[in-house]
Amino acid sequence: VIVLIIYGTCNSTMSKLDVSFNAGPHCFGxxxxxxxxxxxxxxxxxxxxxxxxxxxxxxSEAMNTLTFEERQAQQEVLHGVEDRIKEEATFIxxxxxxxxxxxxxxxxxxxxxxxxxxxxxxxxxxxxxxxFLRGNRYDAKATADQMIRxxxxxxxxxxxxxxxxxxxxxxxxxxxxDCLRTGSIQLAGKDSSNRxxxxxxxxxxxxKTIQNQMRSNYYIILNALxxxxxxxxGIVAVSYSVGAFRDQHSGEGYQDLAKLIMALPLHMxxxxxxxxxxxxxxxVLYSVLIKAINISTRARxxxxxxxxxxxxYSLSTFGIPTDRLTFTTGTERINLTRHLDWFQSCLMKDNNxxxxxxxxxxxxxxxxxxxxxxxxxGGNDRLRKMVREMTDKYTSxxxxxxRLVVENTISEIRQSGGRFLKQANQAQPTWNELSTEEVRSxxxxxxxxxxxxxxxxxxQNIPAGTPIxxxxxxxxxxLGRFERNGGNVLLLNLVKDRFEEYDSLDRGMKAAxxxxxxxxxxxxxxxxxxxxxxxxxxxxxxNEKAREAISKCFRNYRRRTLKNKG
Numbered sequence: 001v002i003v004l005i006i007y008g009t010c011n012s013t014m015s016k017l018d019v020s021f022n023a024g025p026h027c028f029g030x031x032x033x034x035x036x037x038x039x040x041x042x043x044x045x046x047x048x049x050x051x052x053x054x055x056x057x058x059x060s061e062a063m064n065t066l067t068f069e070e071r072q073a074q075q076e077v078l079h080g081v082e083d084r085i086k087e088e089a090t091f092i093x094x095x096x097x098x099x100x101x102x103x104x105x106x107x108x109x110x111x112x113x114x115x116x117x118x119x120x121x122x123x124x125x126x127x128x129x130x131x132f133l134r135g136n137r138y139d140a141k142a143t144a145d146q147m148i149r150x151x152x153x154x155x156x157x158x159x160x161x162x163x164x165x166x167x168x169x170x171x172x173x174x175x176x177x178d179c180l181r182t183g184s185i186q187l188a189g190k191d192s193s194n195r196x197x198x199x200x201x202x203x204x205x206x207x208k209t210i211q212n213q214m215r216s217n218y219y220i221i222l223n224a225l226x227x228x229x230x231x232x233x234g235i236v237a238v239s240y241s242v243g244a245f246r247d248q249h250s251g252e253g254y255q256d257l258a259k260l261i262m263a264l265p266l267h268m269x270x271x272x273x274x275x276x277x278x279x280x281x282x283x284v285l286y287s288v289l290i291k292a293i294n295i296s297t298r299a300r301x302x303x304x305x306x307x308x309x310x311x312x313y314s315l316s317t318f319g320i321p322t323d324r325l326t327f328t329t330g331t332e333r334i335n336l337t338r339h340l341d342w343f344q345s346c347l348m349k350d351n352n353x354x355x356x357x358x359x360x361x362x363x364x365x366x367x368x369x370x371x372x373x374x375x376x377x378g379g380n381d382r383l384r385k386m387v388r389e390m391t392d393k394y395t396s397x398x399x400x401x402x403r404l405v406v407e408n409t410i411s412e413i414r415q416s417g418g419r420f421l422k423q424a425n426q427a428q429p430t431w432n433e434l435s436t437e438e439v440r441s442x443x444x445x446x447x448x449x450x451x452x453x454x455x456x457x458x459x460q461n462i463p464a465g466t467p468i469x470x471x472x473x474x475x476x477x478x479l480g481r482f483e484r485n486g487g488n489v490l491l492l493n494l495v496k497d498r499f500e501e502y503d504s505l506d507r508g509m510k511a512a513x514x515x516x517x518x519x520x521x522x523x524x525x526x527x528x529x530x531x532x533x534x535x536x537x538x539x540x541x542x543n544e545k546a547r548e549a550i551s552k553c554f555r556n557y558r559r560r561t562l563k564n565k566g
Contacts, residue, residue, distance in 0.1 A: 087232075095133050096126070098140035099147075106144055111151040111163070119164035134231040135265025149263040157214045157260070167222065169347055172215055179207045180216040186339045187224055188238070188326070189415060192319035194407040195269060196230045199325065200239045201334060202247035210253035214260050221264050223346065228436050229407070234269030238315065240325065241275045242308050272318065274304040274311040345417065360431040365418035369434070369442070379418040383446070386412065391450045396544075399508060406443050410436075466540045468529065475526035479541070479549055487526040494520055495553045499561075502554050514550045518543065 107113045116123045129143075132150075136142040155163055162171055172180065184204035188197040198221070207213040225231060241247065304314040312322045326335045362368055364378035374380075386409050394405045413420070420439045421431040434442070472478060477487035494517045502513045521528070528546040529538045541549075 091138075092130060092133070095138045095140055096129060099129060099133065099143050102141050102144035103147065106148055110148050111155050112148050114155075114160075115151050115164050122164040131225060131231050132265040135225075135267045137267065143265075146263060146265060149259075150265075153260055153263040154218075157211055157218065167219055169219070172219060173212075175208045175212045176215045176219075179212040180219065181336075181340065181343060182206050183326075183334060183336045183339045184213075185217055185220055186326075187220065187342060188324040189338075190408075190411050191236050191324070192321070193233075194229070194404060194411055195233050196224050196227075196235045197320065197324055198224060198235050198237050200237075201245045202239065202241050203245035204334065205247065210256050213253060214256055217257065217260060218264070221261075221266060225265065231265075231267075234267035236270045236272070236320065237268055238272045238320065238325075239274065240311070241273070242306075242311055243276055246276070269300065270318070271301045272304060272315060272320070273302070274315065276305070276307075341417070360419075360421060360433065362419075362421055362431060363417065365413070365416050367413060367418060367420045368431075369420070369422040371423065379413060379416075382416070382418075383409070383413060383443075387443075387446045387450055391447060394447045395451050402444075402447075406440060406447065409443055410439055468527070468538050468540055472529055472538065473525060473527070475521075475524040477521060477526055477528045477546075477549075479528060479530045487521060487524070490524065490526070491517070491521060491550070491553060495550075495557050499554065499557055503558060510551070510554075511547070514547050514554075517550050518546055521546075 103112070107116070112123070122128070129147075132143045132147055133140070136146060151163065158167065158171065165171075169177070182204050183201065184206070185198065185200045188199040191197055205213065207216075224235060302318065304311040306314070312325060315325075316322055326338055362377065365382075366377060367379040367383050368375040368377045390405055390409065394402055397405060410420075420434040420442070422434055423431060472485060474486040475490070476485055477491050478485045498513055498517065502510055505513065527540045528549060530541050530545075531538055
């Protein structure tokens with residue numbers, strides 16, 4: 001049922017629009033002539049509003065049936081702020097063993113067994129199986145069911161000779177490629193939480209046979225699932241059926257497309273469907289479809305009714321920027337430049353895979369890593385500039401938001417056509433592309449290095465803060481080489497009293513104790529003062545610097561305690 005929604009097949013009873021294609025580089029234009037009321041959403045009548053309210057009520061009731069914790073978790077998933085799934089090796093090993101047990105019981109006489117006999121390494125590949133486990137959220141039985149369906153469908157659309165190989169563009173015929181170029185389904189970059197967006201325009205569907213559509217969809221979706229981050233966090237699906245972008249095929253082929261999607265390890269984090277707001281048939285169909293969806297799925301489902309502007313604004317409230325739609329309001333024109341650039345990059349990547357030497361040629365947008373020296377390729381320079389500009393945001397962020405800063409930095413490099421390449425052999429300059437985890441580790445290290453360099457630079461200069469007049473107060477904390485002051489004594493006592501509590505907490509909760517110590521000092525009228533390295537002048541440092549000083553006191557106290565025990 002979800003697939004019917006995603007592909008806009010519920011538009012099959014809608015009135016047809018007179019659609020004309022305007023010539024233009026990399027664009028499909030929809031004519032704006034004729035009766036303009038066909039393209040303009042008008043006010044809802046009483047029946048329309050009643051049906052819209054019914055849909056809103058069903059979606060609200062779906063949330064109300066969940067517990068508070070479940071509702072909060074669903075909202076976090078919808079808005080992309082959920083915690084990243086943490087995988088441990090023992091957990092994955094156990095899930096893989098359970099999957100094997102289910103497959104042994106289910107595979108007899110199946111296409112899966114045929115594939116296993118043809119190439120056991122392909123079928124049992126660990127990364128391949130883990131991708132399916134992630135798509136089914138580690139439910140071993142559901143994963144086994146889906147893997148059986150996967151090989152059934154793959155045999156149906158590609159044939160036996162391609163059953164146990166990774167599909168590349170060379171495996172698609174010219175009609176498949178034409179279908180791929182239409183942009184009816186495309187990767188639209190990332191949402192504000194760095195989750196992959198799969199965008200469909202049902203009105204752009206154009207294929208000779210439904211097999212062409214299935215093969216092109218298979219290629220795009222499997223391509224989207226390659227990054228580990230996408231497998232872990234899922235994708236955000238957006239079906240845009242507003243105005244002229246409604247399906248012109250009356251839902252033709254939806255059963256085959258549904259069969260394909262159900263066979264792929266695609267975890268949908270959120271479903272967004274955008275439709276015009278004046279067709280009563282839309283409301284009837286959506287109400288029927290939503291009633292058929294299970295409660296947990298319904299809670300991740302969002303409908304957006306209205307004009308182009310209204311739907312796009314509504315999507316933006318869920319972290320989906322309007323520029324991700326590649327859609328120009330007012331002209332009903334889709335700019336396919338980004339999609340066709342992606343298509344060209346896939347051609348290059350597939351050609352590299354097919355090369356006997358697996359040659360990768362760096363381009364100006366790539367980030368290059370060569371042992372023993374710093375590279376000044378265009379991608380390297382851009383990455384260093386981004387790290388400089390984002391260091392303050394990274395430094396002040398929570399651990400979860402630090403990760404988001406890093407992921408967005410990596411995403412921007414990749415969206416510009418850049419890769420992260422490491423020289424494989426200094427004697428013969430061949431290049432290998434780093435894994436997502438390797439890239440993430442290197443970018444994290446760049447931020448940490450920049451933070452340390454900036455901290456050292458600040459320590460060498462006059463401390464940032466407000467100069468004080470007169471002598472320090474008895475309640476002030478004096479930092480540096482000073483005689484002990486009353487505020488210092490209070491700080492030391494507070495550290496002693498709170499040390500066991502502080503030391504037992506994780507990093508995020510330690511900050512709460514640090515804040516309470518700071519407030520206790522401030523409550524006595526005390527300030528945190530530091531001297532200039534070039535004079536005897538005192539400065540009151542910021543609260544942020546004061547918290548760093550308090551954290552250092554806790555660390556020093558731990559070292560002294562361990563030393564005394566030793």
